[in-house]
Amino acid sequence: MTVGAHGILNRHPWLESGDAEEFREQVMDLALVRAEAYGWHAPYGWRTPQGKKLFHVPERWLECDKGGDWAGGDEVRELAWMRADIPEDVRHPRLPVLPMTRMLFDALGRVGDVAFTALCTYLPLQITAGDASEDLDDMREWFSLASPSAPVDVHVTVSAAPTAAWDAPKEAARVLTAVRERLGTAAEARMPSRSDAARLVRRGTSGELLQGTRPMAQFAIRAREWSPEVAAWLTETAGDALRATGHASPAVVTVSSASSSASHQ
Structure with missing residues (x-):
């Protein structure tokens, strides 16, 4: 699994010196x-020298690579990313x-001011199993407490390898219906206009995370706020x-602010 945080970082002036x-x-x-x-991270691997499994807890992972682009300036960059191993038998x-x-x-907020623009995540959906509805209900209730007076537009792009399932003409609409069911009244979701869809294709970075993919579904979300947690x-x-619509292969989901996408193409 990989998570990448995109945006602009202005480091605190007292931390500007040095390499x-x-x-x-x-x-x-x-x-x-x-x-x-x-208490999230599994820093010592998944097995003891005797072969006993450690950290068999779904919220924990083993970091295997990380990085980021801190070149500075006003250009949107992938400021920080992390790749993690998750045992397939967690299920x-x-x-x-x-x-x-x-x-x-x-980490980013500790060293500077971050203008957050997008989150790009590689999801190994093939290792997930079970019912997440209660957790998603809790998340929806959390975000529904934000004021509805100043909504924000958010773009969501799902990229995946072409499969027969995506060949169905209304498959993206079927996924959209499932998204709407999970958002409830906390956010609105629709298919984007043609111009929005074109911008999403240019904005996407999924090719770096999962080779052979292309955008399969794109949604325009009207949320009540914009933050990394919302993304x-x-x-x-x-x-x-x-998952609910039968797509059990890896996918890349890119969630980006509509205003930042328009400003930094």
């Missing part, structure tokens, strides 16, 4: 310390989208909607 690349690596290492503080309905997202933004919620919602 930028070395400093970035230090911050990413501290992000893992933060994950351990939350839990939820992947650690929110923990990994929160960890990355805890994680919409990512999980899209992933669960895919």
Whole structure:
């Protein structure tokens, strides 16, 4: 599984000196310390020397690679990303989208001001199983508490390898129905206009995460707020909607702010 945080980072002035690349690596290492503080991260692998499995808990993962682009300037970049190993035999309905997202933004927010524009997540849906409806209900109730007076437009793109399931002319609409069921009244979802869809194709970065993919479904979401947590919620919602409609192969879900996409093409 991979989570990538996109945006613009303005480092605090008192942290500007020194080697930028070395400093970035230090911050990413501290992000893992933060994950351990939350009790999320599995830092020592999945087995003891005797072969006993450790951390057989769905909310934990083993970090296997990480990085980010801190070149600076006003251009949107993939500021931080992390790739993690998740045991296939966990068989839990939820992947650690929110923990990994929160960890990355805890680290970025500690060293500067972040203008968050998008979250791009590789979801190994083939290892998920079970019913996540109660957790998604809780998430929906959480985000429904935000004020509805200043809604924001959000783009969601699902990219996957072409399969026979996606050949059905109304397959994207079927997934959209499942997304709407999971959003309830906390957010609205619709098919984007043709111009929005074209922008989503240009904006997407899924090819770097999953080779041989192309956009299969694109949705325009009217949410009550924009934040990394909202993006994680919409990512999980899209992933669960895919599972519910029979799509059990890996997919990349990109959630981006409509205003930032228009400003940084």
